[in-house]
Amino acid sequence: MQTLLHKAGTRGHANHGWLNSFHTFSFGGYQNPERVHFGVLRVLNDDTVAGGMGFGTHPHDNMEIISIPLSGTLEHKDSAGNHGIIQSGDVQVMSAGTGIAHSEKNHSSSEAVQFLQIWVFPKQRNVTPRYDQQSFRAEDRHNQFQQVLSPNPEDAGVWIHQDAWFHLADFDAGFATEYQVKQPGNGVYVFVLEGEATVAGQPLSRRDGLGVWETGTLQVQATTATRLLLMDVPMSL
Template sequence: MQTVLHKAESRGHASHGWLNSYHTFSFAGYSDPSRVHFGVLRVLNDDTVAGGMGFGTHPHDNMEIISIPLSGDLEHKDNMGNHGIIRRGDVQVMSAGTGVAHSEKNHNKDQEVKFLQIWVFPNQRGVKPRYAQQTFRAEDRHNQFQQVISPSPDDAGVWIHQDAWFSLGDFDPGFQTEYQVKKAGNGVYAFVLEGEVTINGQKLHRRDGLGSWDTDSLSIQADSQAQLLLMDVPMSL
């Protein structure tokens, strides 16, 4: 097994007043040749947007874009005719494909919105753009993994154009489990949302990231009340 550890404090950081963003991988003004991507996982941004503020309409193409709200209400609008709000418990996917333009803003003026913005390289280029979102029950990830992203509309979660599976878990202190890698050759990037966990002997704290590959399973222990996101992705672009 091979691993790469990204401590929370080592991430890139951009503060624009209305936006406070931490970048696990190179993004915008943050560039680190050793941290461009983990397999097909290209962007993992931890964003906080001030009340009433947001990202104006901007384009994307040939990327699977995943938004996972952590708190607050995120308002989405795009040129495919989609307009709605996503909240904690929702997962949103936009397959940019041949091209899409969208905006994201904090729906509320009196509180922040916090969310993860994640980009995954697709396994097909030039697909028809699409939008999807799904609400997941918190109780279905208590001391177990809840699959929220998958490669197929016939599988659990919102599907994307990639052999990737994302799972969320909320764990009690002392809880232990094994995660089986979904596809041979995939790696798993673990991102600690809250609390402390130990994965294959490596202690991780809030917002730490650990990428593991050349293995078929992970041994996970919650060292406190913890929330964890696992991204099981192909390692070859």
């Protein structure tokens, strides 16, 4: 088993006033050659956008882009005519493929929106752009892993063009379980949204990240009431 620890305080940080953003991997003005990606996981941004503000229309191509709101509401519009509003409990995906332009803005004029923006390298280039969003029940992740993303349109959650699986979990203090890696050659990046937990023997706190690979299972124990995001991704680009 190999592990890679990213403490919350070591992330890149950019505060633009309307946008307060923490970068687990190199992004924008934060460039760290030792933190470019974890397998096909390229971007993990922890963003807070002030009321009435947001990212204007800008282009993407050949990237799977996932947005997970943590609080507030986020509004999406794109050049394919898609328009969606998502909030905590929702997961949104955009396969940029051959190219698409989109905007992401705070739907509220007064309340901040906090969300994760995640980029994953696709296994197929130049696919037809697509957009999807789904809502997930909080009770379905209480003391269990709730699958919110997969490579299979017929499976639970939204899907992307990559052999990746995302799970959310809300664990009670003291709860212990085991996560089974979905595919040989995949690793798991665990991001602590709230609380404290021990993962693969490593104590983690709020907003810490831990990459684990070369193993088929992952031991997880919540120290306090804890919310986790697990991203099970191929380690080879």
